[in-house]
Every structure is written in structure tokens, then in C-alpha cells.
Amino acid sequence: MNEILDAILAPDTPPEDFAALPVPEAYRAVTVHRDEAAMFEGQETREKDPRKSLHLDEVPVPELGPGEALVAVMASSVNYNSVWTSIFEPLPTFGFLERYGRLSPLAARHDLPYHIIGSDLAGVVLRTGAGVNSWKPGDEVVAHCLSVELEAADGHNDTMLDPEQRIWGFETNFGGLAEIALVKSNQLMPKPAHLTWEEAAAPGLVNSTAYRQLVSGNGAGMKQGDNVLIWGASGGLGSYATQFALAGGANPVCVVSSPDKAEICRRMGATAIIDRKADGYRFWKDGHQQDPREWKRFGKRIRELTGGEDVDIVFEHPGRETFGASVYVTRKGGTIVTCASTSGYEHTYDNRYLWMSLKRIVGSHFANYREAWEANRLIAKGKIHPTLSKTYPLEETGQATYDVHRNLHQGKVGVLALSPREGLGVRDPETRERHADAINLFRDAEGERTGGHSRDAEGERAGGHSGDV
Template identity: 90%
Template sequence: MNEILDAILASTQSDHGSPALGPADFAALPVPESYRAVTVHKDEAEMFAGLTTKEKDPRKSLHVDEVPVPELGPGEALVAVMASSVNYNSVWTSIFEPLPTFGFLERYGRLSPLAKRHDLPYHIIGSDLAGVVLRTGPGVNLWKPGDEVVAHCLSVELESADGHSDTMLDPEQRIWGFETNFGGLAELALVKSNQLMPKPGHLSWEEAAAPGLVNSTAYRQLVSSNGAQMKQGDNVLIWGASGGLGSYATQFALAGGANPICVVSSPRKAEICRAMGAEAIIDRTAEDYRFWKDEHTQDPKEWKRFGKRIRELTGGEDVDIVFEHPGRETFG
């Protein structure tokens, strides 16, 4: 791995006088038999049984293991990971909520002999990466060893026509590193080549690794032709506006001429929204909203109070788009 890292660093410094390394140089680099990866273990999937979510500690479930390099299949690429990112998939996987991810790996493993590689007693997690292509499998023509890339998280088979106009509708659509194995929180990662995009040259490895999952999700929800198709002047209610998804949604709204109404849970998070340029902000903790009377009953009076507050911030207008991802908590 050190030899690979040295080659990548030498290549990235080529603009400053060092000789550039080409595809043949990277193809000639030996790939190790094993690599370090962040994993969860199948035999520990019940370790947090009976605990509340707040009591579940990822430091107890996440491991840094030495794992064998997986076989490279058709249409795939092996990437040396220079940076990865923690996102909500990583959090859910680490605490085995809403259920352990090994069920996903088992079902994927039944799809084909090649997919069987993913059904292991450990799960290498992570759904983001920025790095350098080391090897490509048969049928990969667009990418070559040495290419600097980022990977988005959508893994599809595209054998069914259902997904041809919208890959999210592929019956075999999965989230890489969450519903598949060999994710990005590792020294190496295995991806489908159609997950790869060129790394933006003006971004550091860490900056390039951060946006993949959350930015793509927010763009699809809010801007894309498969989402809300936000337009200028829209009032956009953004729940969790300072987080990974919400911060990108806020920036998309501001850049697109819409009016974000940012819902947060603390003064610190409100300040993050202000720093992005948002003006309409609701701190639901400071304003003491209690949307649930008990575990099973929502309080319609609180939702009406919330709606009144929104209209105060929009000059009496209703919202045009609700950007929401927590689910049950905000379903009212």
C-alpha cells in the first residue's frame, strides 16, 4: 500500500516539476493480497440488543481489519482510496439500525456467482470515496489505471428495462457500501465502473470525497427532473438544514433563487445556516415544538403552530416544497 501511495503522491505532484506517471505505471504496481478496512462483524449484529439508540456506541462495533482483496469482475474497478466520508449509512450500519446490513449482503449474494463475493461474515462499510483507479475488469473502457476519481453510491445491474430511464428504478438498485460489500472506508474499494466520475481538480482528496452521497441525494430530491424540480421563488422547507443532506439542499435553494426555510435543533446549527446565506431559520428546540404527545400520537396543534411560524417567515405564503428525510419524526 505504501508503494501505491507513493506513486499517487508522485503523480499528483507532477504539475510541480516531477515526472508524470501514466496508466502503464499504475497498471504495473503490484496490488497487495490484503488491505485495511473498517468493518462490522456478522456475529456481533445483536451486540446492542435492548439498548436505546443513544446507548449504541459505534466504537464497540466498528473494527479496522486486514481483509483479502476481492476478485475483480466484469464492469468493475479496484480503486486506491485517498479519502472517504462518514454519512448516515455509516452510522446506521455501525449501530445495526434499522436492521443489520448482513441481510442485504445475503440477498445480493444469491443474485449471481459474482455477487456471492459480497456475502461475507464481515461488511466493509462506506459509501463515499475519492481515489485513484488501480485495476479495471473486462468491459471497462472509459477508465484506466491512474485516473483520479470519485465514486457515487448507486450500484445497479441495469439488466431490467425498468431502470433504463431512471437508474433508481432498477429492481437491482443498491447502495454501495451499505447494501453491498467492499465500501469506501478502506485502503482499497471495489466499485462498478459506472459509479465513477472524474475527481474535480480544484478539490482536495477530502473535499472530493465528502459530497458524493449527500449532494447527489439532495440534488435528486430538490432539483432533478426526477425530484421536485425547484424553480426561482419557491419556498422550500428544509428539515435538518445544517446536516449533510440539508446543507446541500440549502445551498441548492439559495443558488437557484428559491427561499429556504431552515429547520434546525440548536443555535450552533442555526449559525451554520446563516453562514450559508439563509435568513429564514426555525430552531425547533428553542421554540419548544413538541410534535408528539406520546410515542404513538402526534399533536396537530403543534403542527399548526409550526405552520403559522413558517408563514411568518414567508410573508404569509405556504411552502412549495418540503425537503424531508428523517421520516416518522416529521411525517405529520
């Protein structure tokens, strides 16, 4: 591993040198264990602790198959699917690995008693399998998390419809929270040159998901002038939706849960902000019955912020807690587009407000390759920026995942894998300088919140080291 890291950190290591590097027999990876899948039985979701279930193990390097690549991972990040995997909800992910393993002898590699998790990475290609022509050892890359076989006709118009579509590192093994990752070569995209490794690793899943959900015609098809209600607007997913709305000429109505998170939205450029905790919204009277009066109060507050207009689009992902309100506040003919259910999968809403007002509910799941590529292109052009607030070392991935599980974070929480420290990997300092304030926005806000300071790629801002809690 030291040889690999030295080659990455050295300036201008040629591709042939990367190709000649020996790939180690084993590497460190963050895992969950099959024999611990019942460890949290009987506990409430909130009480399940990822720090108890996530392990840092030494694991063997998997066999490289056709159309695949081994990537040395410099940095990764935590997504909500990392939380789901770590607390074994809604089901242990070993069922996904078993089903994938039955697909073919090559897929059987994934069915192991441990699951290497993680659906983001930024790193360097080490090896490519047979039939890979677009990528070579030494290429600096990020990876999107869509894994498809594309042997059926269904996915050739939209790869998300492939019957063998899976999320890498969640429904497959050998994910990105590790020193080496195994990906299909069509998951790879160029690393944005003006970003550090940890910054480049942060957007992948959430940026692509938000792009399809909000911008793409496969999602809401947002247009200029739309009012867009964004739940969790400063979070890992919502922070990208907020940026897409602002960049696309829409008006984001940002729903947050604290003054700190409201301030983040203001710094991004949003002006219509609702602090749901400060306003005391309680959409459920109890565990079984919602309160339509609260929907109406919420809708009134939205219209106060939009000049009397209802929202054209609701960017939904909390699920059970908010879905009834989301359907109610959407304008006639508007769209509720949902990609997750972090507060519960069983959604209840009053269907009269849907059918009689001709509203649409659209399901949106990650992104196809073209959508992921376009979303990454916007990052590379400096139109959309990473929302990294804090970075942990690989050894503390459990704490990073705990932060996301308990909503203690803002934006994205990063994890350093092979990278020895933050701030490395910038190849285009001029572009970075033009966007430095936007790139550091979430770090600066985290520093102010905790009494510390963030730092940029050149180390000019003190504090904010890996492992800050």
C-alpha cells in the first residue's frame, strides 16, 4: 500500500509505473459481519449504534473481472445507505449479496460473510479488466454507485430500469469505504481537478440522485421560476437540491431543523427558509393519525415566503413523517418526487388532494450513467460545489456514520482512506481559487458551530483536522 500511495502522491507518475505496481493481497476495509446481523434486535431505530456494528478489517483483494476496475481509494464519504447497512435496516444487506451471487460465477465473489460498504470514492485506477478501453492505470477518478449488467432490453433506454440494477457498496460488495474498491468501469468518471480527494468523493451519490430527482426529465424536470420545497435543505442530499434549484433559476423553499442549518442555506443563496423545529410543526397527532391543520399552517407559511404561490415541486426524502404534508402543499398539477424514506417507508396521505388537484408522485432512484456524468460535469465546471463539512479517518467510520444516523452533521461527512491528510489532490488551483468560498462553505459553517476553523487545500485555514468530533 505504501508503494501505491507514494506513486499517487508523487508528481507526474506515468501510467506505466502505475500498471507495474504490485497489487497487494489484502487491504483495510469497513465491513459489517453476517453473524452480527441480529445484534440490534429489539432496539428502536434511533438507538442502534453504527459504532458497534462497523469493523475495520483486513480483507483479500477480489478477483478482477471483465469490464471492471480496481481503484486505490484516497477518500470516500458516508451516505444514508451506509447507515441502513450498519443498523441492518430495513433488512440486512447480506440478502442482496446472496441474490447477486446467484447471478453468475463471477457475481458469486460478492456473497461473503462480510460486506465492504460505501457508495462513493475518489481515487486512482490500479488495474482494469478485459474489455476496458476508456480507463487506464493512473487515471484519477470518482465513481458513481450504479451497478448494472445491461443484458436485458429494459435498461437500454434508462439504465436505472435494468432488472439487474444495484447500488454498489450497498447491494454489492467491495464498496468505497476501503483502501481498494472494485467497480464496473462504467461507474468511473473524471475526478474534478480543482477539488481535493475528500471533496471529490463527497458529491457522487447525493449529487447524482438530486440531479435526476429534480433536474432530469426522469424526475421532476425543474424549470426556471419553479418554487421547490426541499426537505433537509442543508443535508447531504438537500444541499445539492438547493444548489440545483438556485443554479437553474428556481426558487428553493428550504426546510431545515436549526438556526445553523438555516444560515447554511442563506449562505448558499436561498432566501425562503423554514425552521421546522422553531415553528413547531407536528404533522402527526400521534403514531397513527396526522393533523391536517398542521398541513394548512405549513402551506400558509410557504405562501408567505413565495408571494402567495404554492410549490411546483416537493423534493421528498424523509418519507413517513412529511409525506402527507408534501402532498397537501403541492400546487395543482404539481409534482412530489421521492427518492427515500429516512423517517419510515409507509407513507400516508389524503388522496383527495392528489387526484382532485391532478398532482403527480414520481419515484426517483439514484441516476443513470448519463445523469451521473452530467451531475459530475457540473461539479467539474464549478457550477455545483461539494458540501463537505467534516472528515474522519477510515478508523473512525463508525463515528462518521453515527453522525449521519443521528443528524449531527451538515452537508456531507467525508472519510479519508489512503489519503494521509486533508487537502491533497488539487490539480487546478486557479479554478479552485475562483470557487474557494463556495467549496469551503460547509467546512466554515462547521468550524463556526464547533468553535474551530476549516481549512482549504493549501492548508491556509488552521484547524479542522481529520477526526474532529
